[in-house]
Amino acid sequence: MKRILVLSIMFLAASAAFCQETAKPNFVVISLDTFRADRLQAYGSKKSPAPNLDAFAKEAAVYVNSMTPSPVTLPAHGTLLTGCFPEKTGLFDNGVGVLSPGVKTMAEVLRESGYDTRAFIAADVLKARFGLSRGFAVYDDQVGSAKRRFGFQITDMAVAYMHGGKKGPFFLWAHYFDTHQPYLTPEDPPESVDGRYDRAVSYVDAQVKRLLDAVPPNTFVFIVSDHGEGLGDHGELTHGLLLYQPTVSVVVMAKGPGLKPSISKGFRSLADIAPTIYGKAGIQVPGLDGYPLDSEEKRSVPLSVLLPLNEYRWKPLFGASDGRYKWIRGDKTRLFDISGDPGETADISAMAPGEARKLKSLMSSYEAIRGRIDLASFSGLGYLTGTPSKDTQIDKMPDPESMLGVFRGIDEVKTLRENDKFADSVVRLRELVKKDPGNPSLLFALGDSLRHVDQLDEAVRWLDESLKFSPALVPAWISKALALLGKERKEEAILSLEKALAHDPDSIEAVNILAAACLDLDRPEKAFPLIENAIARGLADTDTYLMQGRIHLFQKKYEAAAGDFEKALLHSLDPRATRKAISDKYLLYGYEDYGLRYLNASVAMYPDYAPYYLTLGAFHIARENYPAALQFFEKALSCPMKDEDRKNVTEIVDELKKGIEMERNQK
Numbered sequence: 001m002k003r004i005l006v007l008s009i010m011f012l013a014a015s016a017a018f019c020q021e022t023a024k025p026n027f028v029v030i031s032l033d034t035f036r037a038d039r040l041q042a043y044g045s046k047k048s049p050a051p052n053l054d055a056f057a058k059e060a061a062v063y064v065n066s067m068t069p070s071p072v073t074l075p076a077h078g079t080l081l082t083g084c085f086p087e088k089t090g091l092f093d094n095g096v097g098v099l100s101p102g103v104k105t106m107a108e109v110l111r112e113s114g115y116d117t118r119a120f121i122a123a124d125v126l127k128a129r130f131g132l133s134r135g136f137a138v139y140d141d142q143v144g145s146a147k148r149r150f151g152f153q154i155t156d157m158a159v160a161y162m163h164g165g166k167k168g169p170f171f172l173w174a175h176y177f178d179t180h181q182p183y184l185t186p187e188d189p190p191e192s193v194d195g196r197y198d199r200a201v202s203y204v205d206a207q208v209k210r211l212l213d214a215v216p217p218n219t220f221v222f223i224v225s226d227h228g229e230g231l232g233d234h235g236e237l238t239h240g241l242l243l244y245q246p247t248v249s250v251v252v253m254a255k256g257p258g259l260k261p262s263i264s265k266g267f268r269s270l271a272d273i274a275p276t277i278y279g280k281a282g283i284q285v286p287g288l289d290g291y292p293l294d295s296e297e298k299r300s301v302p303l304s305v306l307l308p309l310n311e312y313r314w315k316p317l318f319g320a321s322d323g324r325y326k327w328i329r330g331d332k333t334r335l336f337d338i339s340g341d342p343g344e345t346a347d348i349s350a351m352a353p354g355e356a357r358k359l360k361s362l363m364s365s366y367e368a369i370r371g372r373i374d375l376a377s378f379s380g381l382g383y384l385t386g387t388p389s390k391d392t393q394i395d396k397m398p399d400p401e402s403m404l405g406v407f408r409g410i411d412e413v414k415t416l417r418e419n420d421k422f423a424d425s426v427v428r429l430r431e432l433v434k435k436d437p438g439n440p441s442l443l444f445a446l447g448d449s450l451r452h453v454d455q456l457d458e459a460v461r462w463l464d465e466s467l468k469f470s471p472a473l474v475p476a477w478i479s480k481a482l483a484l485l486g487k488e489r490k491e492e493a494i495l496s497l498e499k500a501l502a503h504d505p506d507s508i509e510a511v512n513i514l515a516a517a518c519l520d521l522d523r524p525e526k527a528f529p530l531i532e533n534a535i536a537r538g539l540a541d542t543d544t545y546l547m548q549g550r551i552h553l554f555q556k557k558y559e560a561a562a563g564d565f566e567k568a569l570l571h572s573l574d575p576r577a578t579r580k581a582i583s584d585k586y587l588l589y590g591y592e593d594y595g596l597r598y599l600n601a602s603v604a605m606y607p608d609y610a611p612y613y614l615t616l617g618a619f620h621i622a623r624e625n626y627p628a629a630l631q632f633f634e635k636a637l638s639c640p641m642k643d644e645d646r647k648n649v650t651e652i653v654d655e656l657k658k659g660i661e662m663e664r665n666q667k
């Protein structure tokens, strides 16, 4: 009997193995946004900020000379997902265009072959509306108003999916954004730019490891980066401005059944992933620009970056590479021998060998691609975002290379603004605007920073100036609306928000602010459908649910409101602040008991969060219970707080003490 049992177990095991071998393989594509290839040992790193990716590389086919056709997220992923270069995908910059209908995504092709298809997206620049969602049964791009998600969120979703007992083969794309500026991880970032970058590298490395641990057998895993990060090389701190190796060189690694560990120096590009996957799935797809990774076909990659034009009104750059040579065309056309001179220090165009001269003819030109840029679909997304213009005379524009000083200034300003140092950013921006007065991104940043320091009239003036250059600049419309709301010019603010939504109907920020303004103006009939519609379309974020809760409280539907607030907390990246916002709503609509109970529960959870005590203090001041108010303001002072807030609260405490003293003396 025992022997039969053992035999039958052996038989079961054998048949399972047999099934696995004949079953269609799964495919997992992991794209690491803004991940510099030289952070991995296989690509030359002496340190090891990414031990798990290094370990993966040891078991994978690694292509150390790989390139993206554009150092910008949307065009790079357009090529990754389709196997076609930007001239075919029609995607040249973030926020501009929709994937050409004639080009199929891997998800479309694989779905036709019976694959379940899933994408988990970490940044708004890859939102579904740009067309990369085509063919995905689920394309989860709900990044909310933070406009990005942490790696753990992407991994959690991907792991839940792979553990979820799905049937049949699957294609999964997981996008990680952690190594993108400002290199945020859920923990606090330290000081230096490079150090912070490597910290983000280590963070995303750990998150990818968690995903890899959940990958089932019979799966091909591709790990790529969409582009690198300058980190100061060639004067570029971030990416998307120049076409040098630190930003166009990418990670390309593949691991799966039958793939032997190897390190190849053959030239590859992001266009090679789709043909490789089609080959492994036994599917023929004609018209691709890439070749299977294991094919030694000679490749050349056209390079382009339009972001300088769209964001800053600077010259777009074009180029081409065959893995040995690289042309870059700006004011001058230069040639680099990237194998002999990887630092791209010497322009050898004067003595260009025949091979390189041939390559030169493969460079695109702005004139040639202008017709491929779909301006109508411009959505106002991007980094700081500009509006592309087809009529622009690019010859008269400055070469980005000559604007590096201003670009560094833009990066500094970005950091200042991200750290809430708006007054400092205004000083810096005034200097920068003098140097580059036609730059819509600078004009926007100046107006928006002025709004943050309450110089609202001047803010509106600069925001209007940015909109003159860039009429579809959604962040400028929103910022202008907020400035106008600050001036109690609500009707004008509503018009500005409607403009924002006309350019970007998915701007949940505009929806939330518009709904709040309508409620303030007692126009619930306008606010309700905005919120309902946003929730139905899957755009809702924490603020949307808070607003829905506010509407339900307004309608005296207390239980529905409590449900909304639960959802708001679920979507929240800062539960402490969300709990405070929820308490505020209860208090605002007269649910004092609920509000106080909620606040006290929040205090118990986060006893060091000053805003709770400030609310409680203000609540008691309104009821003229000064001793109780004093207690809460003093408690607030014992919590971490910004210097300016501390100054204000100290003043309140002093006033309260004086008042209480006087009252006592009068008695």
Ligand SMILES: [Zn+2]
Pocket (backbone or CB within 6 Å): 033, 034, 072, 073, 074, 226, 227
């Ligand atoms: Zn990117």
